[in-house]
Amino acid sequence: MTYAKSTSDIDLIIGANIHRIRVLAGVSRRGLGKAVGLSFSQIKKCEDGQRRISASNIVAVAKALDCSIDQFWQGVDPGEAIVVSPAQSDDAIAVAQNFDRIPSRAQREAIAELIETLAAEGGSLRSAAE
16 A cells, blocks of 8 residues: 655644744744754744644644644644635734733724724725825
8 A cells, every 4th residue: 555645735734833833932943843853844844734744743842832732733624624824924923922912902902903904904094194
C-alpha cells in the first residue's frame, strides 16, 4: 500500500492555527522549534501547510505554547465544508495581541466598532481625516 505524502486543507488550517497561536504568544519559529525539537524550517513548513505535523509534535507544540490542543483544530469541523482562512497580516496580529490588554470594555467596543466601520467603508474615513 502506498501512502500519499501530500498535505490537505486540514493541514493548512492546523498550520495557520499554530502560526496564529505562536505569534500571539510572542514565540519565534526558532524558539518553538528549539522547544519541540524541530528546525526553524520544519516549523515554517508546518505553519504554511507544506508539511504535516505528527500527533506527538502537536502535543509538544501545545505544551511549548501553553495552549490547548483543541485550539489547533479551530475551523476544522467534521461533516462541514472546510474553509481555509486567509493569513492575518502582521498589523492584524499586533491589534489582536494588544486588544484584550485594553482595560476599558467601552474603549474595546469603540475600537471594534471603528475597525468594522472602516472595513465596511473600505477605509474611506481615513481619506476624509487626512
